[in-house]
Amino acid sequence: AQTVTQSQPEMSVQEAETVTLSCTYDTSENNYYLFWYKQPPSRQMILVIRQEAYKQQNATENRFSVNFQKAAKSFSLKISDSQLGDTAMYFCAFMNPTGANSKLTFGKGITLSVRP
């Protein structure tokens, strides 16, 4: 079974600065996807970024980028030029994209506060 660990319960960052959110996971699979989801106060789950394990290049989406270390089973999210709208809970998630095992396994999440 897969596990996802987010050990930091909360973080705070000044607007316009950069912050990194940590995530580690454990799996015996070789082919899998990793995700970061954002959950603002509205509770809507919003996909931030996705990484396929077979890709060596780290995924990037505008101000969001990941540092994927497959051997270390680490998947951190970097938010550059933080904005007030980035204030939310962030969840790291794992998926094995093979049929019946394609459910998402989430970490407990981290609360990010962006200070003006």
Add this chain to the structure above:
Amino acid sequence: NAGVMQNPRHLVRRRGQEARLRCSPMKGHSHVYWYRQLPEEGLKFMVYLQKENIIDESGMPKERFSAEFPKEGPSILRIQQVVRGDSAAYFCASSPLYNEQFFGPGTRLTVL
């Protein structure tokens, strides 16, 4: 293309009543997943369905909970004889295949 729809958004039930939560996947998506989020926690998988089939229900409690995804109409998560511990946010997600899942806005269930 409308996103994943869930209704109701908020549902209040008394202990012992039944709760029915509905999920309409995005157009063209035939895979539906249900997750539960307890306060201050992450989402936990409950069940994965394709049209008319339950693929994986390993996360669903054995008693009082059931789910279906009929050939026509939305997916339904049914909770019989609700208890206070069932109070949570229930999220539905849909996917066209085994990759990115798109989430609905959730149903917040409160059991009095």
